[in-house]
Amino acid sequence: MKYLCLAYYNEAAFESLTPAELEALGKECQPLDEALRQTGKLGTVASLQHRSAVTVRPKGGRISVTDGPFVESKEQVGSFFLIEARDLEEAVQVASLHPAARLGEHLGWGLELRPVETFVP
Known part of the structure; x- marks a missing residue:
């Protein structure tokens, strides 16, 4: 089954970061992004x-x-990715490798996972 993973953030908190803080955050994210790619379960990904x-x-x-x-909310969707997983439990396990699941608490980072239903006429 495919799962759409929506990565959220708090725009005001993110914009308050200095260029040096953004660069440091990017360096922290790189190994987590690579671990997610290495699962072989990652499909489309985009910011x-x-x-x-x-x-x-x-x-x-x-x-x-x-x-x-956005719809009225303090949180913004900052990126999305699709993963393939047996079930929700495995989807959570795979998505947990994403930086938004491990870093950026002060930036309001978080993930929402939704099963993708395919409708065939």
């Missing part, structure tokens, strides 16, 4: 640009498009 999105919703029978990369 998202912040402040460059729109929200599309139905409103009054029409499509409403508004600026903003």
